[in-house]
Amino acid sequence: MGHAAWSAVRLTLELAGLTTLILLVLGTPLAWWLARTRSWWKGPAGALVALPLVLPPSVLGFYLLVTLGPNGPLGQLTQSLGLGVLPFTFAGLVVGSVLYSMPFVVQPIQNAFEAIGERPLEVAATLRASKLDTFFSVVLPLARPGYLTATVMGFAHTVGEFGVVLMIGGNIPDKTRVVSVQIYDHVEALEFTQAHWLSAGMVAFSFAVLLALYTLNPTGQRKTGLSR
Numbered sequence: 001m002g003h004a005a006w007s008a009v010r011l012t013l014e015l016a017g018l019t020t021l022i023l024l025v026l027g028t029p030l031a032w033w034l035a036r037t038r039s040w041w042k043g044p045a046g047a048l049v050a051l052p053l054v055l056p057p058s059v060l061g062f063y064l065l066v067t068l069g070p071n072g073p074l075g076q077l078t079q080s081l082g083l084g085v086l087p088f089t090f091a092g093l094v095v096g097s098v099l100y101s102m103p104f105v106v107q108p109i110q111n112a113f114e115a116i117g118e119r120p121l122e123v124a125a126t127l128r129a130s131k132l133d134t135f136f137s138v139v140l141p142l143a144r145p146g147y148l149t150a151t152v153m154g155f156a157h158t159v160g161e162f163g164v165v166l167m168i169g170g171n172i173p174d175k176t177r178v179v180s181v182q183i184y185d186h187v188e189a190l191e192f193t194q195a196h197w198l199s200a201g202m203v204a205f206s207f208a209v210l211l212a213l214y215t216l217n218p219t220g221q222r223k224t225g226l227s228r
Contacts, residue, residue: 016155020105027106034106057163095168096168100164104154108146112149113143124138161180162180
């Protein structure tokens with residue numbers, strides 16, 4: 001593989017790693033709220049989180065492009081803050097990836113929280129443990145299978161993105177061209193050998209991810225899987 005392919009691989013791994021980390025941080029309180037709340041807002045909030053599962057990636061990418069563009073509300077905000085516009089930048093890729101991969105991280109964690117039940121929390125309360133201590137000492141260890149599923153699925157899903165990253169990031173070498181876009185470029189240029197190498201790598205990666213998930217978390221992956 002040449003420089004362009006290796007650059008795409010590096011950029012893809014950086015994007016997937018950063019996106020997964022952000023989603024784990026932001027997704028934990030959101031998943032906890034969805035798992036515990038009885039508010040009317042749980043339904044709409046859950047629907048918004050799950051929306052990328054059914055929404056065409058090009059639609060999400062288009063509205064991100066409009067919203068984050070120079071004439072969009074968030075684009076005008078970032079410009080006023082001296083950050084410029086996010087479309088066709090790595091930061092724009094991160095924003096799009098976080099939104100598109102959100103259900104693949106939030107839902108497994110939410111399902112893991114819901115599976116814990118009330119009993120462990122009640123026991124911790126009788127021992128006078130604070131809510132923060134209970135969360136870190138009881139909830140997080142019990143939710144470990146959900147976090148494993150969320151981490152693996154969030155990372156893998158971001159690696160495989162195409163429509164969203166193409167719309168919001170374009171196809172800029174060494175800046176926004178990820179592996180999926182690089183494969184598309186090879187096919188469009190009738191460079192099937194290079195496309196085969198990258199595609200085979202993606203197939204091997206996807207299989208390895210699922211094998212690791214099913215091997216390391218054979219029961220948790222069923223209990224904390226995505227709701228579709």
